[in-house]
Amino acid sequence: MGRLLTRAQIQRLVATYGREVLEHEHMNIERCCYQHGNVTTFAHSIRVACLAVWMADRAHLWYRVDLKSLIRAALLHDYFLYDWHDWDEGRHRWHGFTHGHAALANALRDFDLNRIERDSIANHMFPMTPMPPRYIEGYLVTFADKISATAETLSPDRFNRRELPASPSHASIEGPSC
Ligand SMILES: [Fe+2]
Numbered sequence: 001m002g003r004l005l006t007r008a009q010i011q012r013l014v015a016t017y018g019r020e021v022l023e024h025e026h027m028n029i030e031r032c033c034y035q036h037g038n039v040t041t042f043a044h045s046i047r048v049a050c051l052a053v054w055m056a057d058r059a060h061l062w063y064r065v066d067l068k069s070l071i072r073a074a075l076l077h078d079y080f081l082y083d084w085h086d087w088d089e090g091r092h093r094w095h096g097f098t099h100g101h102a103a104l105a106n107a108l109r110d111f112d113l114n115r116i117e118r119d120s121i122a123n124h125m126f127p128m129t130p131m132p133p134r135y136i137e138g139y140l141v142t143f144a145d146k147i148s149a150t151a152e153t154l155s156p157d158r159f160n161r162r163e164l165p166a167s168p169s170h171a172s173i174e175g176p177s178c
């Protein structure tokens with residue numbers, strides 16, 4: 001890639017390379033769960049994907065980064081498919097430490113993942129979790145996630161939560177739902 005990517009170009013790349021993930025029916029669960037502030041897990045994941053691509057572009061990392069793996073890992077990094085704000089008898093108490101592996105388990109069930117995608121999803125919470133990412137794509141996802149999560153958590157809009165619709169796919173998913 002020659003010139004720097006525009007926001008629209010980055011969004012198109014995410015839509016193109018992330019299509020299989022974005023169109024999966026289980027993404028409906030992410031659409032009905034808030035992640036940080038008033039941002040759903042679905043919207044957060046797209047933000048992380050766009051920011052990770054932006055960082056790779058601005059850092060001129062294209063000779064080292066697999067774009068499709070980067071986008072898919074970013075879109076799936078929080079694919080844990082529950083609302084971690086629910087008390088749920090304490091089952092989500094360790095969410096911050098465990099959800100990377102929960103996301104990976106769900107993603108492996110629903111998609112064929114390569115080693116970059118698997119590692120980047122599992123270790124995106126580093127340094128809260130002990131294993132650092134093994135690939136540069138994982139570091140991009142991790143940095144983009146931290147930046148997005150901080151911005152979403154501190155946003156003045158964070159209290160303006162609308163009621164989210166119940167996902168029609170709830171009944172077909174095992175485990176907790178939002
Ligand atoms: Fe996460």
Ligand SMILES: [Fe+2]
Pocket residue numbers: 044048077078145149
């Ligand atoms: Fe995240």
